Amino acid sequence: xxxxxxxxxxxxxxxxxxxxxxxxxxxxxxxxxxxxxxxxxxxxxxxxxxxxxxxxxxxxxxxxxxxxxxxxxxxxxxxxxxxxxxxxxxxxxxxxxxxxxxxxxxxxxxxxxxxxxxxxxxxxxxxxxxxxxxxxxxxxxxxxxxxxxxxxxxxxxxxxxxxxxxxxxxxxxxxxxxxxxxxxxxxxxxxxxxxxxxxxxxxxxxxxxxxxxxxxxxxxxxxxxxxxxxxxx
Numbered sequence: 001x002x003x004x005x006x007x008x009x010x011x012x013x014x015x016x017x018x019x020x021x022x023x024x025x026x027x028x029x030x031x032x033x034x035x036x037x038x039x040x041x042x043x044x045x046x047x048x049x050x051x052x053x054x055x056x057x058x059x060x061x062x063x064x065x066x067x068x069x070x071x072x073x074x075x076x077x078x079x080x081x082x083x084x085x086x087x088x089x090x091x092x093x094x095x096x097x098x099x100x101x102x103x104x105x106x107x108x109x110x111x112x113x114x115x116x117x118x119x120x121x122x123x124x125x126x127x128x129x130x131x132x133x134x135x136x137x138x139x140x141x142x143x144x145x146x147x148x149x150x151x152x153x154x155x156x157x158x159x160x161x162x163x164x165x166x167x168x169x170x171x172x173x174x175x176x177x178x179x180x181x182x183x184x185x186x187x188x189x190x191x192x193x194x195x196x197x198x199x200x201x202x203x204x205x206x207x208x209x210x211x212x213x214x215x216x217x218x219x220x221x222x223x224x225x226x227x228x229x230x231x232x233x
Contacts, residue, residue, distance in 0.1 A: 077215020107136030
């Protein structure tokens, strides 16, 4: 049993390091990860290297077809829009529920303080507390399945957020200010206003990143939101 625990620990450690390298940009979109290269780099057996690689596939960080070499996912404009839309669906409902009970999670408050305290650093330095802010809101609902569902998006969400920061598409002070306003709206019980601000907050990042990647930021509007002249129901 001890040997099995140790083997899992090695797999997790390698996967964590590969994950960090992807988020940091050391491994870029389209870069390949062969079992041989990973085994050689980390001085482990190929089955261990394979298991480490395969942990990152369901996270959306690597893609790998049958008998194909794994590659770092290259997210395009359509994928970016889909990721942010999935976030908006989940997070908007969470904010409404938190506002109804006027529940402001301390984890989100502290994460936003950490964003405000940032003076300089790498894109990941901003992404870490930003991600922690949003995850704290999700977890505050206390629904295990909802938290698990949201975490299934985290890998792709982080990749998007790193690109946003790397391209300097959003100012840190704006992120902090909108986070703060969201918390204030939750505390005052303004559910619809909190959800609307979140939609604007996520939509700005989505549109700017999609446009920076060569896409049309307005190509795929939220199907749940009526377009001008379209009846609401």
